[in-house]
Amino acid sequence: MTLYGIGLGPGAADLITLRGRRILRSVDTVYTPGRLSRSVAVEHVAESTLGDLDFPMTRDEDELRRAWREAAAEVAPVARDGDAAFVTLGDPNVYSTFGHLRRTLDAFHPDVAVETVPGVSATTAFTSALGVEVEAGAGLALREAAGGRSPTGPDRMVLFKVTDAPATHEGLVDAGYEVTYGRRLFMEQGETVVTDDPEAIADRDYYTLAYARRPNAGEEPATAAFAEAERDARGDSESTDTEAVDG
Ligand SMILES: C[S@@+](CC[C@H](N)C(=O)[O-])C[C@H]1O[C@@H](n2cnc3c(N)ncnc32)[C@H](O)[C@@H]1O
Structure with missing residues (x-):
C-alpha cells in the first residue's frame, strides 16, 4: 500500500486541499512531526488515528540519522500492510521534515510506495498575508535566517526560520533590502503578526518568515501604470513609486 506525504497548508484547518483531507481521512495511521501539525491534523481525523514518532531536538547528525531510521522502521510496516500518512505544515516537499523520511525509506525500505499531496506552502501564502505581488518573471529565492543570519544576494527572498528578527533586519537593511x-500566517494557533518593524517580533518564534526585496528589483509590469490613474481618480496628489511597484 502507500505512505502519503500530505501538506496541511500554513495552519488553518480550511487551508488543506480537498484531496489532502480525503486521503487523510482514508488512511489507517497519521504521523505528525510536531505539536502544531498534530493540532491541525486532529481537525480532520480522530486522535486515535495518530501514530507516535519521536524526533530529537538536536543538530547532531548521527543522532538525527538514528532517529529517522527508527521513524522509518516504525512507518514502513504500517505503510506496507495498509495506507499511512505523514503530514507537514505547508507543502511536504518544501523545506520539510518529510524529505528526511522519504530519503530514509528509499534507502532502507525501498519497497514502500510513497506519494505526496501538495499543500499551500508558506512560500506562496505569505503573498496574500503580506499583500505582496511577486510579478510574472520575477526571481524569488528561499533562504534560512535562523539565529540572526541575513543571507543576501537575490533581489527578492523569502527567509524561513527568522528567530532573531532585529539582527536579521540589520544585515538586510545594510545590504539595501526592504x-x-x-x-x-493563516495559523489558528497563536497570534498572526505582519509588520515592517523587527522589534515588534523580537521574541523568538519559529513560525516567522521575512520577505526581503530590493527596491526597484526587476521590471514593472505594464499594468503598474494604472496606479497613477487610480491615484488621479482618488484625487491623491503625492506620487509614491513603491505603490506602482507593489501594486
Ligand atoms: C521547515 S520550514 C517548513 C515550510 C513548510 N513545509 C511550507 O511549505 O510552508 C519552517 C519555516 O517555514 C515558515 N513558516 C511555515 N509556516 C508558516 C506560517 N504559517 N507563518 C509564517 N511562517 C511560516 C517559518 O519561517 C518556519 O521557520
Whole structure:
C-alpha cells in the first residue's frame, strides 16, 4: 500500500486541499512531526488515528540519522500492510521534515510506495498575508535566517526560520533590502503578526518568515501604470513609486 506525504497548508484547518483531507481521512495511521501539525491534523481525523514518532531536538547528525531510521522502521510496516500518512505544515516537499523520511525509506525500505499531496506552502501564502505581488518573471529565492543570519544576494527572498528578527533586519537593511515580516500566517494557533518593524517580533518564534526585496528589483509590469490613474481618480496628489511597484 502507500505512505502519503500530505501538506496541511500554513495552519488553518480550511487551508488543506480537498484531496489532502480525503486521503487523510482514508488512511489507517497519521504521523505528525510536531505539536502544531498534530493540532491541525486532529481537525480532520480522530486522535486515535495518530501514530507516535519521536524526533530529537538536536543538530547532531548521527543522532538525527538514528532517529529517522527508527521513524522509518516504525512507518514502513504500517505503510506496507495498509495506507499511512505523514503530514507537514505547508507543502511536504518544501523545506520539510518529510524529505528526511522519504530519503530514509528509499534507502532502507525501498519497497514502500510513497506519494505526496501538495499543500499551500508558506512560500506562496505569505503573498496574500503580506499583500505582496511577486510579478510574472520575477526571481524569488528561499533562504534560512535562523539565529540572526541575513543571507543576501537575490533581489527578492523569502527567509524561513527568522528567530532573531532585529539582527536579521540589520544585515538586510545594510545590504539595501526592504523587509516585511510575517508570523503565524493563516495559523489558528497563536497570534498572526505582519509588520515592517523587527522589534515588534523580537521574541523568538519559529513560525516567522521575512520577505526581503530590493527596491526597484526587476521590471514593472505594464499594468503598474494604472496606479497613477487610480491615484488621479482618488484625487491623491503625492506620487509614491513603491505603490506602482507593489501594486
Ligand atoms: C521547515 S520550514 C517548513 C515550510 C513548510 N513545509 C511550507 O511549505 O510552508 C519552517 C519555516 O517555514 C515558515 N513558516 C511555515 N509556516 C508558516 C506560517 N504559517 N507563518 C509564517 N511562517 C511560516 C517559518 O519561517 C518556519 O521557520
